[in-house]
Amino acid sequence: MSSFFKRLTRKRRRQFRHVLIACGIGVAFALITFFVQPFSSIQYRLSDMLFVPREPSSNIVIAAIDNDTLDQYGRLAEWPRSLHAQAIENLDDAKAMAIGYDVLFASETANDSVLAQAMADAGNVVIAVAGDEDGQISSPTHEITFQNVLHPAAALENASAATGHVSVLIGEGGIVRELPLVIMNTEGDTYPALMLSLLHTHFKQDLPSQFTVDDGVMHLLDRDIPVDDTKSMRINYAGPPGTYTMISYADIIQGNFDPELVKFKMVLVGMTATGDPDSWVTPISPEKMYGVEIHANAMDTILNQLYLSEMSKAGNFLIVLLLVCILGLALPFLNLRWGALLSILLFVFYVLAVFFSFDYGHILNILYPLL
Numbered sequence: 001m002s003s004f005f006k007r008l009t010r011k012r013r014r015q016f017r018h019v020l021i022a023c024g025i026g027v028a029f030a031l032i033t034f035f036v037q038p039f040s041s042i043q044y045r046l047s048d049m050l051f052v053p054r055e056p057s058s059n060i061v062i063a064a065i066d067n068d069t070l071d072q073y074g075r076l077a078e079w080p081r082s083l084h085a086q087a088i089e090n091l092d093d094a095k096a097m098a099i100g101y102d103v104l105f106a107s108e109t110a111n112d113s114v115l116a117q118a119m120a121d122a123g124n125v126v127i128a129v130a131g132d133e134d135g136q137i138s139s140p141t142h143e144i145t146f147q148n149v150l151h152p153a154a155a156l157e158n159a160s161a162a163t164g165h166v167s168v169l170i171g172e173g174g175i176v177r178e179l180p181l182v183i184m185n186t187e188g189d190t191y192p193a194l195m196l197s198l199l200h201t202h203f204k205q206d207l208p209s210q211f212t213v214d215d216g217v218m219h220l221l222d223r224d225i226p227v228d229d230t231k232s233m234r235i236n237y238a239g240p241p242g243t244y245t246m247i248s249y250a251d252i253i254q255g256n257f258d259p260e261l262v263k264f265k266m267v268l269v270g271m272t273a274t275g276d277p278d279s280w281v282t283p284i285s286p287e288k289m290y291g292v293e294i295h296a297n298a299m300d301t302i303l304n305q306l307y308l309s310e311m312s313k314a315g316n317f318l319i320v321l322l323l324v325c326i327l328g329l330a331l332p333f334l335n336l337r338w339g340a341l342l343s344i345l346l347f348v349f350y351v352l353a354v355f356f357s358f359d360y361g362h363i364l365n366i367l368y369p370l371l
Contacts, residue, residue: 018332026324033368034317044172046366048283050358053239057300059265061096062246062292063087064272065103069250076103076271081111085118087252091267092122094259100126100198102166102270102278102292105152116159125159126197127152128166131183142229144169144180149191161201164194168280168294169232176280176289178232179298181218181225182211195268195299196220202266216309225302226309234308234363235294236301240285244296246272266299268292307361316365323350323369 032038065076073079084101091099105115105127119125131146144167151157169178183191192200192207199221200207208220213231217224227233238244249269251257270292271278278291301307311319323346331339347370354364 015332019328022328022331023324026328027321029371030317030320030324033320033365034313037313039367041172043365043367044175044177047358047363048175048177050355050363051237051284053243053284056238056243056296057303058245059303060244060296060300061262061265061267062244062272062296063091063249063252063267063269064246064292065249065270066246066272067274068248069253070273072250073253081105081109081115083253085111085115087249087269088115088118088122088125090252090255090257091262092118092124094257094262095264096124096262096267097264098124098126098161098198098202098266100164100194100201100266100268100295101128102194102268102295104128104130104150104166105156106150108153108155112153112155116155119156119159119161124161124201126162126164126194126201127156127160128194129163129191131165131167131185133167143190143231144183146183146185149183149185149189162197162207163191164197165191166194166291166295168291169230170280174281176235176282176294178228178234179294180230180232181220181227182231193295193298195295195302198266198268199299199302221302223302223305226307228310233298233301234310235282235298236306236308236361237282237284237297238300240282241287241289241293244293268296268299270295308358308363309361310363311365316368319365319369 070076073083088099099122129152130150131144132148132150136144136146149165152160152163157163165180165183167180167183168176169180171177179193179195181193181196190211192211197207203221205221211218211231213227216226218227218231219225225233245261247257247261270290272290272292276290279288280291280294282289282294326346327343330342334342350369354366357364
């Protein structure tokens with residue numbers, strides 16, 4: 001090696017020395033991004049900017065417990081459950097395929113038998129369970145685990161077609177990007193997401209007894225759904241709040257709606273009243289989105305197989321290393337003009353690759369390669 005460098009001119013020796021320095025620094029940076037992942041919050045913010053509104057599924061309708069509904073019937077907790085029974089009967093008469101309640105019927109009331117009968121007659125009603133947010137604990141299996149999972153009243157749970165959890169994951173910056181497909185309690189019992197139970201009810205398929213992950217995907221409903229270590233799925237949001245067709249729940253209770261709006265469709269019932277605490281910031285809009293809309297977007301993601309998966313740490317490392325090698329090997333041998341042109345072209349090419357990859361469901365790291 002020393003004899004090789006002796007045969008080179010001073011200029012060539014300087015160029016090769018610069019190649020080694022540039023590549024050495026670049027490899028060090030690549031290793032830092034692999035092991036440390038600094039500024040990850042900035043990466044999340046940048047990837048959030050990739051969302052653009054798309055056409056939502058026409059098979060998902062939201063029955064909104066809105067301001068008008070509360071004005072007519074008062075606080076939700078004080079309603080007689082016969083109102084929900086009437087709503088289910090009207091939706092069933094309108095041939096709704098599946099009805100999901102993002103409402104926890106935890107306490108027992110005098111009208112439970114009426115609601116239970118309506119649910120049993122419809123045969124397609126999915127109701128909520130919820131993890132106690134104050135009791136979330138770390139789990140050696142990485143799944144989202146709660147000390148306690150709150151169940152609906154026994155009569156209603158027995159009459160339902162299925163139950164499903166309504167927990168969401170609050171990510172970096174307080175933004176909901178993922179939804180756990182499964183949660184657990186400390187006894188090892190598993191609970192699928194409400195929207196997952198609703199989809200199985202819609203397609204008349206039984207929920208699996210176990211939710212296993214193979215090579216980063218969970219096979220459900222004849223689909224391979226990409227999930228992370230916590231069995232959570234990235235939500236591919238169709239649009240900002242108000243994207244899905246909404247019908248006031250008061251109109252459904254009273255039968256004052258067009259049956260064609262819900263015929264052969266899935267109906268999600270949930271709160272959309274002003275000031276409801278079940279509302280969150282999402283990547284697609286700074287305006288808070290109601291929980292029922294988040295579940296609708298997650299259901300849409302699976303229904304239309306518009307999954308999002310992040311590039312692995314190893315993949316990010318290899319991309320950074322590739323760009324480092326290209327620039328480290330080329331720049332010492334190019335003048336300023338051509339070196340700048342190469343850098344700009346690589347920058348533009350990678351930005352375009354990020355956008356096109358996102359359209360195909362792959363989230364490339366934006367920050368590290370461009371740095």
